[in-house]
Amino acid sequence: MGVDVRTEVSVAERAALLEAALGFARECRAAVRAIVACGMQIDVKPDYTLVTNADIRAEEVFRRSVQARFPHAGVIGEELGASDPQAAYQWIIDPIDGTAEFANGIPLYGTIIALHYRGQPLIGVLDHPALDLVCAGGFGLGVKVNGRSVRIDPSAVRADGKERITTPSRSSYVRYADEGHRFDALARAHPNFRVFHTCYAHVCAITGGVDAAIEWKAKLWDLAATRVLVEEAGGTYRLLEEIEQPGGGTLYSAVFGKPELVAGIARLLSS
Amino acid sequence: MGVDVRTEVSVAERAALLEAALGFARECRAAVRAIVACGMQIDVKPDYTLVTNADIRAEEVFRRSVQARFPHAGVIGEELGASDPQAAYQWIIDPIDGTAEFANGIPLYGTIIALHYRGQPLIGVLDHPALDLVCAGGFGLGVKVNGRSVRIDPSAVRADGKERITTPSRSSYVRYADEGHRFDALARAHPNFRVFHTCYAHVCAITGGVDAAIEWKAKLWDLAATRVLVEEAGGTYRLLEEIEQPGGGTLYSAVFGKPELVAGIARLLSS
Numbered sequence: 135m136g137v138d139v140r141t142e143v144s145v146a147e148r149a150a151l152l153e154a155a156l157g158f159a160r161e162c163r164a165a166v167r168a169i170v171a172c173g174m175q176i177d178v179k180p181d182y183t184l185v186t187n188a189d190i191r192a193e194e195v196f197r198r199s200v201q202a203r204f205p206h207a208g209v210i211g212e213e214l215g216a217s218d219p220q221a222a223y224q225w226i227i228d229p230i231d232g233t234a235e236f237a238n239g240i241p242l243y244g245t246i247i248a249l250h251y252r253g254q255p256l257i258g259v260l261d262h263p264a265l266d267l268v269c270a271g272g273f274g275l276g277v278k279v280n281g282r283s284v285r286i287d288p289s290a291v292r293a294d295g296k297e298r299i300t301t302p303s304r305s306s307y308v309r310y311a312d313e314g315h316r317f318d319a320l321a322r323a324h325p326n327f328r329v330f331h332t333c334y335a336h337v338c339a340i341t342g343g344v345d346a347a348i349e350w351k352a353k354l355w356d357l358a359a360t361r362v363l364v365e366e367a368g369g370t371y372r373l374l375e376e377i378e379q380p381g382g383g384t385l386y387s388a389v390f391g392k393p394e395l396v397a398g399i400a401r402l403l404s405s
Numbered sequence: 406m407g408v409d410v411r412t413e414v415s416v417a418e419r420a421a422l423l424e425a426a427l428g429f430a431r432e433c434r435a436a437v438r439a440i441v442a443c444g445m446q447i448d449v450k451p452d453y454t455l456v457t458n459a460d461i462r463a464e465e466v467f468r469r470s471v472q473a474r475f476p477h478a479g480v481i482g483e484e485l486g487a488s489d490p491q492a493a494y495q496w497i498i499d500p501i502d503g504t505a506e507f508a509n510g511i512p513l514y515g516t517i518i519a520l521h522y523r524g525q526p527l528i529g530v531l532d533h534p535a536l537d538l539v540c541a542g543g544f545g546l547g548v549k550v551n552g553r554s555v556r557i558d559p560s561a562v563r564a565d566g567k568e569r570i571t572t573p574s575r576s577s578y579v580r581y582a583d584e585g586h587r588f589d590a591l592a593r594a595h596p597n598f599r600v601f602h603t604c605y606a607h608v609c610a611i612t613g614g615v616d617a618a619i620e621w622k623a624k625l626w627d628l629a630a631t632r633v634l635v636e637e638a639g640g641t642y643r644l645l646e647e648i649e650q651p652g653g654g655t656l657y658s659a660v661f662g663k664p665e666l667v668a669g670i671a672r673l674l675s676s
Contacts, residue, residue: 238613265536298505298509304596305597322575325576325579327575341510
């Protein structure tokens with residue numbers, strides 16, 4: 135294993151980039167809250183998922199701010215595509231992760247903002263406008279929730295059925311492939327699960343609110359902030375698969391949280 | 406079907422009782438928030454579930470206030486037992502529904518307060534201290550969330566796999582009996598589910614945030630407020646079973662929300 139490419143960016147630069155990311159998150163939060171206050175419009179996308187004017191507006195605000203401050207960086211967004219894919223720095227956004235929850239008045243939705251450097255996650259922010267909760271950190275900088283440092287308790291979890299995990303619902307396991315049996319095996323082995331369907335589940339894994347969290351067949355932006363946050367909190371992040379879709383785009387599955395439990399779940403879901 | 410026994414209580418009396426229940430909820434919320442601010446203590450009960458000093462404190466506050474205002478009513482609480490079981494009016498409390506979530510910093514926990522009259526639910530309050538969200542109503546009085554009237558959209562839900570439901574995790578289906586197959590059948594038939602493990606799921610069913618919600622092998626207080634709220638919002642509440650436990654106490658399973666979907670889930674879970 136060579137030197138981590140992210141050490142090419144100085145600690146002071148990383149700290150400044152984290153502050154910039156937090157500023158972008160605050161702007162997105164204000165845009166989302168303004169639309170919540172004034173009434174949202176909901177549309178159905180070609181893949182039958184939902185999009186609202188808040189998704190579009192928050193991503194526009196983000197792109198404009200990134201462009202103004204970091205004109206040589208690339209931007210990848212859920213709603214408005216990618217620009218400058220060859221740039222070393224890539225700013226990534228899911229303006230509203232959990233649009234279905236947002237549209238249905240459930241406050242667990244979040245804005246995901248990440249900065250990757252040469253393909254590696256440098257900075258991550260998970261912001262929850264309705265919960266007034268922001269989880270943010272960067273490589274070598276630790277991770278904070280609403281300004282308070284968090285660490286994952288490193289003690290082993292007894293996998294006796296009481297361990298707490300989050301998973302997507304069975305719909306995520308059957309959407310792109312017939313893998314419902316993987317959900318069923320998981321639910322039998324770790325029956326005390328929660329299903330949130332937003333990046334709030336990632337915050338729970340980072341704070342120890344759950345012992346481990348799973349994402350299944352997710353997009354780049356869904357997981358773009360999570361690895362660096364989990365690792366900075368002392369947890370383990372395991373990529374389980376990375377699958378190119380026939381129509382373009384890549385799907386990622388991952389498990390993260392307390393190290394021993396992550397290893398067990400990784401074995402279960404890979405078998 | 407005879408006259409509903411609840412009509413023995415005048416509308417004006419019911420409105421006054423709802424105001425009283427809301428006052429009790431505010432007192433409990435203040436007690437819970439004070440303990441959150443000062444640090445909670447967590448213990449394990451004989452049945453291996455958790456209890457905190459916030460559960461105990463909120464129930465004490467409730468009992469003292471009910472006793473002062475309604476000295477002839479009975480009180481049933483999760484933590485401190487029952488008094489006056491023969492009284493026509495029974496005040497019921499689960500001081501913190503979702504104690505595991507509360508202890509793990511997940512804000513979906515709630516306080517359940519209900520008033521039953523001659524065995525029928527007259528008043529219901531679901532209060533969420535961390536979400537600043539209160540759902541309250543009474544027989545013939547409608548239901549409000551943070552003061553705004555809510556109605557369940559009566560239009561039929563297409564049960565095409567995209568319908569949104571909540572369910573307890575598989576652990577609730579295997580805790581008292583070997584009924585994991587019921588969870589598995591539910592997850593296959595309605596794969597787009599959420600799992601919250603608190604009465605916040607009931608609020609979602611009442612507001613239309615989900616199309617239907619299930620409770621499985623729950624205690625009296627877990628469901629004490631829900632039926633009257635669902636019915637006042639125009640939804641359907643179906644009790645699926647009511648089972649006496651050998652050691653005392655009764656377990657209830659129920660499904661509630663949009664009428665057609667409730668009927669379908671009731672068939673699925675009863676077969």
